[in-house]
Amino acid sequence: MWTSLTRLREPMTLAGVFTLGAVSLGLRFLPADVLPAAAAALAGYAAGFLLFALAPEPWHRPRLIALVAMAGLSLLLASLTPRLGTAQVLLVIWVACAVNLLSPRWVIGAALLLNVAFYFLMVHHGFGAPGTMTLINIGFQALAGLCVFYARRSEESRDALARVNADLLATRALLADSARDAERLRVARELHDVAGHKLTAMKINLRALASDPALAGREEVRIAQQLSTELLDDIRSVVQAMRDSRGLDLQTAIRALAAPLPRPALDLRIADGVQIADPAVAESLLRIVQECLTNAARHANADTLTVSLQKEDAGMHLHIEDDGRLKGRVREGNGLSGIRERVAALGGDLRLGSSATGGLRVDVRLPA
Structure with a gap:
């Protein structure tokens, strides 16, 4: 429901709704015998438009059915109101909708068929200069179709760029974690191999000094031995902690x-x-x-x-x-x-x- 309301607030949908509202105002100029049928056709077109605009994109078949119904109702209104100009506006909206669902080749082919049918309807009703009117309609339809097509392409490009950027950020997060782990392991190795080795050598030398009768009773030697032992244990603890990897931060990357x-x-x-x-x-x-x-x-x-x-x-x-x-x-x-x-x-x-x-x-x- 909330998704449909969000789609209803999109600029293209709002423009279509306001245009249909403006078109409905023109029906008051119709004769009384034509008005009910024309109003029903326009209401059906509006229902098809709302179904097309608000339905989720995976609903391909319902949206296609709505599009076909809108095309038929446009021609019906062209037959009922040949001099009101309602059908021309509805065909412009139809082309704008079709660009969102069909490939450009199908849109061009379907639009040409609709305009040919519109031309013959104008000829049938004796409308003056039907060819000129049809060409004008095609121009407006092409403008609407191109605007929607390039707006959609721009939106798809923006979304693709956002996905690529997110992919890069996620990969960078993993690489940064991996680099930190590698650096932590390198420092741990350096502490173990260099500082640990020298402290071990110092302990051996202090032990040798402590065994000398002349220095055996010196408190300084005993304290130095104790400190070197504690320092070596501390370095081993630090090395072990640095080797214990917490793993890569997969949560941040996802x-x-x-x-x-x-x-x-x-x-x-x-x-x-x-x-x-x-x-x-x-x-x-x-x-x-x-x-x-x-x-x-x-x-x-x-x-x-x-x-x-x-x-x-x-x-x-x-x-x-x-x-x-x-x-x-x-x-x-x-x-x-x-x-x-x-x-x-x-x-x-x-x-x-x-x-x-x-x-x-x-x-x-x-x-x-």
Whole structure:
């Protein structure tokens, strides 16, 4: 419901609604015997327009039916009101809608057929200069179609750029974590190999001094021995802590990946005990979530995508599901096939199915 209200506030939809409202005002000039049929046709056109504009994008067939109905109703109004100019405006709106659903070739072909039918209707009703009127209509239709086409292309380019930027941010987060881990390991090795070695040598020399009868009773020697032992233990503790990796920050990377998408919302749950130190595993998990986000947005019309990652006795379990609705059974396209290949490369297991709401469910189990 909220998605439909959001679409209703879009500029193109509002422009269409206001235009239809303005067109309806012109019906008051019609004769009484034609008015009911014309009003019913215009109401049907408005209903088709609202269905087309507010229906989710995956509803391809209902939107196509609405588009065909709008074309027929436009010609019906052209027949009922040949001198009012209602049909010309409705055909402009139709072309603007068709550009959002059909390929340019289909839009051009369908628009030409409609304009040919409009021309013959004008000839049938004895309208003066029907060819000129038809050409003027085609010009307005082309202008509306091009405006919508380039606006849509611009929006798609913006969305693609946002996805690429999110992908780069997510990858950068993983690379930054990986670089920090590598630097921490290098420093740990340096402390162990250099400082640890020299402190061990100092302990040996202090022990030798303490065994000298002339220095055996000196308190300074005993304190130096104690301090060197404690310092060596401290360095070993620091080295061990630096070697104990907390894993890559997969949560930040996934959230960066989902940030530019208005839908679906991400519900991310990563268990506290999950640690991923291998960048290749983290990268694969990131790409799996990315593909599921894309599928949920494009095909399932989902509002929420739930992602959970937890430890199991045999390894890790990644569970992903959306609250959308699939059409038919799950079919593996390039995206799902890519997920299967990534999981197989890691020696894991992939299972696909439907969620409780009819959306896509993905279960990935990876070995420890």
